[in-house]
Amino acid sequence: xxxxxxxxxxxxxxxxxxxxxxxxxxxxxxxxxxxxxxxxxxxxxxxxxxxxxxxxxxxxxxxxxxxxxxxxxxxxxxxxxxxxxxxxxxxxxxxxxxxxxxxxxxxxxxxxxxxxxxxxxxxxxxxxxxxxxxxxxxxxxxxxxxxxxxxxxxxxxxxxxxxxxxxxxxxxxxxxxxxxxxxxxxxxxxxxxxxxxxxxxxxxxxxxxxxxxxxxxxxxxxxxxxxxxxxxxxxxxxxxxxxxxxxxxxxxxxxxxxxxxxxxxxxxxxxxxxxxxxxxxxxxxxxxxxxxxxxxxxxxxxxxxxxxxxxxxxxxxxxxxxxxxxxxxxxxxxxxxxxxxxxxxxxxxxxxxxxxxxxxxxxxxxxxxxxxxxxxxxxxxxxxxxxxxxxxxxxxxxxxxxxxxxxxxxxxxxxxxxxxxxxxxxxxxxxxxxxxxxxxxxxxxxxxxxxxxxxxxxxxxxxxxxxxxxxxxxxxxxxxxxxxxxxxxxxxxxxxxxxxxxxxxxxxxxxxxxxxxxxxxxxxxxxxxxxxxxxxxxxxxxxxxxxxxxxxxxxxxxxxxxxxxxxxxxxxxxxxxxxxxxxxxxxxxxxxxxxxxxxxxxxxxxxx
Amino acid sequence: xxxxxxxxxxxxxxxxxxxxxxxxxxxxxxxxxxxxxxxxxxxxxxxxxxxxxxxxxxxxxxxxxxxxxxxxxx
Numbered sequence: 126x127x128x129x130x131x132x133x134x135x136x137x138x139x140x141x142x143x144x145x146x147x148x149x150x151x152x153x154x155x156x157x158x159x160x161x162x163x164x165x166x167x168x169x170x171x172x173x174x175x176x177x178x179x180x181x182x183x184x185x186x187x188x189x190x191x192x193x194x195x196x197x198x199x200x201x202x203x204x205x206x207x208x209x210x211x212x213x214x215x216x217x218x219x220x221x222x223x224x225x226x227x228x229x230x231x232x233x234x235x236x237x238x239x240x241x242x243x244x245x246x247x248x249x250x251x252x253x254x255x256x257x258x259x260x261x262x263x264x265x266x267x268x269x270x271x272x273x274x275x276x277x278x279x280x281x282x283x284x285x286x287x288x289x290x291x292x293x294x295x296x297x298x299x300x301x302x303x304x305x306x307x308x309x310x311x312x313x314x315x316x317x318x319x320x321x322x323x324x325x326x327x328x329x330x331x332x333x334x335x336x337x338x339x340x341x342x343x344x345x346x347x348x349x350x351x352x353x354x355x356x357x358x359x360x361x362x363x364x365x366x367x368x369x370x371x372x373x374x375x376x377x378x379x380x381x382x383x384x385x386x387x388x389x390x391x392x393x394x395x396x397x398x399x400x401x402x403x404x405x406x407x408x409x410x411x412x413x414x415x416x417x418x419x420x421x422x423x424x425x426x427x428x429x430x431x432x433x434x435x436x437x438x439x440x441x442x443x444x445x446x447x448x449x450x451x452x453x454x455x456x457x458x459x460x461x462x463x464x465x466x467x468x469x470x471x472x473x474x475x476x477x478x479x480x481x482x483x484x485x486x487x488x489x490x491x492x493x494x495x496x497x498x499x500x501x502x503x504x505x506x507x508x509x510x511x512x513x514x515x516x517x518x519x520x521x522x523x524x525x526x527x528x529x530x531x532x533x534x535x536x537x538x539x540x541x542x543x544x545x546x547x548x549x550x551x552x553x554x555x556x557x558x559x560x561x562x563x564x565x566x567x568x569x570x571x572x573x574x575x576x577x578x579x580x581x582x583x584x585x586x587x588x589x590x591x592x593x594x595x596x597x598x599x600x601x602x603x604x605x606x607x608x609x610x611x612x613x614x615x616x617x618x619x620x621x622x623x624x625x626x627x628x629x630x631x632x633x634x635x636x637x638x639x640x641x642x643x644x645x646x647x648x649x650x651x652x653x654x655x656x657x658x659x660x661x662x663x664x665x666x667x668x669x670x671x672x673x674x675x676x677x678x679x680x681x682x683x684x685x686x687x688x689x690x691x692x693x694x695x696x697x698x699x700x701x702x703x704x705x706x707x708x709x710x711x712x713x714x715x716x717x718x719x720x721x722x723x724x725x726x727x728x729x730x731x732x733x
Numbered sequence: 734x735x736x737x738x739x740x741x742x743x744x745x746x747x748x749x750x751x752x753x754x755x756x757x758x759x760x761x762x763x764x765x766x767x768x769x770x771x772x773x774x775x776x777x778x779x780x781x782x783x784x785x786x787x788x789x790x791x792x793x794x795x796x797x798x799x800x801x802x803x804x805x806x807x
Contacts, residue, residue, distance in 0.1 A: 355741070356739050356740070356741035356742075356752060356799060356801075357741030357742055357799070357801045357802070360778055360780065360801055361801075368777055368778060368801070369777060369803055371777075372776075372777040372778075372803050375774070376774050398785075579803070580743065580775040580802065580803050583772050583774045583775050584747060584771075584772050584775055619742070619743070620742055620802075621741070621742060622741060622742035622743055622744075622745060622746070622752075622802070
């Protein structure tokens with residue numbers, strides 16, 4: 126099948142059986158790949174009510190039709206499962222080189238099922254596929270293990286590894302790859318840990334068939350040329366995502382001290398420019414990327430190397446915990462990567478605990494003697510370790526900020542910054558209504574990946590609650606995640622402004638199927654509605670209340686910074702949801718109407 | 734000699750797709766952005782002849798000004 130590896134690998138960890146199945150042509154036609162495959166298998170195969178950390182949950186790892194080919198940024202891999210963090214849908218996108226090797230081994234997806242009786246790793250070398258004993262790796266850090274595996278098998282093998290946090294099933298454990306790229310959010314690492322799978326190691330040497338080789342070469346080169354010629358390539362490559370830090374501070378979007386403000390007095394110390402001058406050693410890109418945004422850094426203070434930090438980590442493990450030292454942020458980043466926890470959730474739960482401490486809700490007795498104040502970098506390092514080991518206060522925080530705040534009570538739920546149980550990524554949304562809506566309605570929880578709309582807010586008026594903003598968010602939610610379906614990076618389009626129409630002939634040359642962007646976005650809309658159905662299937666009370674943001678954004682305005690005193694009124698929050706549901710064809714409780722599902726051609730077998 | 738004013742990334746979408754303008758000297762970058770209908774706060778970085786500048790930089794004859802859109806998250 127053109128554009129595909131051609132097989133799904135099913136790994137039953139309970140029995141140790143591995144089995145390859147042909148990738149169904151209609152699956153590729155209707156869901157394309159990546160998170161499209163993920164939600165299809167999740168709905169179809171994981172039974173209702175499955176324990177996210179039990180044998181019935183499945184971890185579905187998928188490349189897409191653009192992965193591993195002559196596509197600028199064709200290095201994305203999707204990891205889907207039922208999320209231990211939220212009890213709903215998880216889909217984490219990972220860059221690097223893993224997805225290319227997967228495809229060269231002839232695989233479009235790996236589905237991990239059941240639970241292994243002992244720690245194992247999955248070894249794939251083309252058609253040689255084995256579950257192997259992982260006892261020598263269990264308990265070790267993710268990058269330590271990746272280095273061991275690279276030394277043992279060779280550089281050309283690509284590894285995706287969990288750290289001790291994944292083994293301990295921390296609810297926001299991630300999966301690490303290429304010494305600093307992650308499938309980060311929702312607890313996909315905990316699911317891998319629950320299955321006792323320490324790592325997946327893969328090498329492939331096969332060809333991927335394409336429909337029209339000459340058209341493919343031309344369209345692929347056109348996309349590369351557009352990236353190379355793009356205005357802004359030089360700055361983007363120099364700073365990567367950290368280019369946004371100073372801007373966020375200037376416009377009041379930089380999360381500061383548990384999202385209590387949007388500007389940070391110590392921001393200069395964590396700006397992208399500061400980072401580049403002080404710690405960046407070199408640039409680092411994913412598979413086939415002509416505009417590498419990854420930064421490899423070395424700290425003097427801690428004498429350590431780390432990939433990053435990215436903006437999200439700077440926001441959450443910098444300003445949001447009151448740290449103004451880029452070296453300390455980089456060190457916290459390194460600890461999270463090695464231990465195997467998501468930096469975004471970690472920065473949120475630690476900031477929440479710091480606020481609890483400063484308000485006297487936690488004492489030193491609760492923290493194990495740690496002075497858990499904003500700005501204390503050593504306390505952050507210690508909390509990362511305690512979360513990983515589920516020790517003391519770390520055991521509470523390891524469940525995520527929603528559950529932790531529900532357990533503590535005392536009004537702490539009001540400053541637990543999450544949607545649907547997923548901690549919010551690094552954009553302050555007191556007065557950015559489109560971005561607030563994007564977080565409220567994101568299909569995994571409060572994550573920016575699906576729709577990012579702050580500049581749109583600023584361009585049309587931050588506080589405005591108008592149908593145009595809602596339409597913009599919906600369009601972004603269909604369009605942006607399609608990169609995670611196709612198996613390619615969206616940043617070439619987002620950051621460099623590459624003409625999206627360049628992807629259309631490329632996809633057609635690869636698959637041999639003509640599609641317009643409207644066709645592709647229709648798949649995006651179908652997937653979006655399916656993820657909604659999944660949430661509703663798994664949670665009896667799912668509906669409007671699950672889309673509400675943290676109360677901080679509608680009743681606790683910033684007391685400092687450029688957004689001082691600004692917030693979104695509760696009535697406007699509800700108005701946003703009303704307009705959103707109506708435009709989507711959902712009912713007033715936020716559930717898709719039957720006619721909407723029918724219009725989208727969603728098969729009955731997935732709805733039941 | 735006029736100056737060249739270039740827009741990157743999503744900024745060009747705000748103005749309907751055109752990414753390069755010939756502009757007169759004497760205005761600040763901020764003023765030029767407003768004249769094009771772009772809210773200056775949506776701009777992340779200004780580069781003039783290869784060097785970083787602020788939005789208050791006054792455009793000179795012969796300058797090549799490049800303004801970069803804000804990125805959309807990693």
